[in-house]
Amino acid sequence: MKLKNISFISLTLLSGVFATNCTDDIENFSNKIFMTDSDPSTVLIKPTSVEESHEFTLSIPKPEGQDVTFTIAADASLVSAYENIYYTSGMEMLPADNYELSTTTGIIPAGSLNSDPIEIKFKGLDTIDDTKTYVLPVTVTSCSIDILASNKTQYYVVRKGALIDVVPDITKNAIYTDAWATPEKFKLNKLTAEALIYPTVFGDGHESGISTLMGTESGFLLRFGDAGVEPNILQIATKAGNFAVSRAVNLNTWTHVAVTYDSEAKEIYVYFNGVEIDHFTGVDAGTVDWSPEHSNDNDGKPRSFWVGHSYNDNRWFEGRISEVRVWDKVLTKDEINTENHFYVLEEPENEENLILYWKLCDNQTNDVKDYSQYGNNGVFQKEATWVEVSLPATNE
Incomplete structure (x- = not known):
């Protein structure tokens, strides 16, 4: 009986230590902003498509006591980064005339985890050269808190699509x-x-x-x-x-x-x-x-x-x-x-x-x-x- 009681007490103490350590980790890790969904999105060029709209948001793991402000931009220098990540080549930056961001600034309100959706409009798709494949990297350029470098860019791939x-x-x-x-x-x-x-x-x-x-x-x-x-x-x-x-x-x-x-x-x-x-x-x-x-x-x-x-x-x-x-x-x-x-x-x-x-x-x-x-x-x-x-x- 004594051995069993000693074992139970030991496990309880260890559990308390682990729980305390986990809580400390959660409270002490650096809060960094990131793209909520960083998987590449595809926009298809079709004869019947002229415009298409997408939305994205930014997030943080835990709420802040004040607004988190950030800026975003399309960055042509990241086309090569996309090619390296996805083992491809021959991609081109989507021409500026073929997209429009609803804003380049945003906030995650105090106490919240997510920004409001930001719209990106793809336009003139019926006139674009469908023999090429384009990439539009949209990235976080600045923020009032740290940026998660590995997850700060949303890539949009614009390519010729099937008719159906x-x-x-x-x-x-x-x-x-x-x-x-x-x-x-x-x-x-x-x-x-x-x-x-x-x-x-x-x-x-x-x-x-x-x-x-x-x-x-x-x-x-x-x-x-x-x-x-x-x-x-x-x-x-x-x-x-x-x-x-x-x-x-x-x-x-x-x-x-x-x-x-x-x-x-x-x-x-x-x-x-x-x-x-x-x-x-x-x-x-x-x-x-x-x-x-x-x-x-x-x-x-x-x-x-x-x-x-x-x-x-x-x-x-x-x-x-x-x-x-x-x-x-x-x-x-x-x-x-x-x-x-x-x-x-x-x-x-x-x-x-x-x-x-x-x-x-x-x-x-x-x-x-x-x-x-x-x-x-x-x-x-x-x-x-x-x-x-x-x-x-x-x-x-």
Whole structure:
């Protein structure tokens, strides 16, 4: 018993010594300012990007009794430091015309651990030379307390990006609009419907083996599969009958799908990746009406336009999607095959015949922005799931 008691007393005393030493260390270490997040940030140069804003803060490990003041600056001499740290070369300092700091001074208020966010605006990205990779080092140049030298610089890397770097997976999800901003535009005698798709499953568990791409049930609908139709075959379901495409779409592969319809010529063209797959004639489907307000397709209201849904929730599209567009004209094969057409439209607001452009690679929220001039925004039916990609690229 005595030995046990002596051991217990000894451990207690040692614990007290260690605790005292730790407390002394915490109270006595030098308080130094540092960049809250010093990992390099990337700014991508894209045809559709003109400006982009980032924010950063500065921090200290323990609060001070008075305001901590500091200054910051962009420092071209640190480009070489970045190259040494990250084992790279050939970087250039970002030109002064292409960035703007909201301030070059700041404070961490007394009793606080963090500064207010400081904004850095990257601008003129659409005019910058995208054959080069730039670095913008933003560093702490002075402070009323010590500076942590190893963590005083935030590096921004500005480089050419993929045209598409994130997309939604809409498996068991869908996209719709509550009400068109321009419903009159969606009564169509001529149309082109486009989408960039990456299906991961066709038919499995889907009602009637149907996977819906876009359109209106019992009107004009692009869907895969049906009774008597293989689940990987695109079918255009119209009031004049259903038209099954002669070639399958592959799973786990990016495919650009374009379908055109002309009510006067009574014909449909189907293109996969810019290649004409089928030409259907004698399609007497009349005017395509995608104008009705949103409905769930079975609430007694006129059925409405969806992406990834038709009739009910059991006919979803399983996979990823981007670049959904609707035109009130028939695009030619040459127009569909213009450079990078599958992945981006430059200056879409100037395209009078483009009545809907859901990029689906931009804001990573549940709100879907229309990049046409008409403001026909959409929304996801459920919380959106986003997947990082790099397009154009070799098929995944």
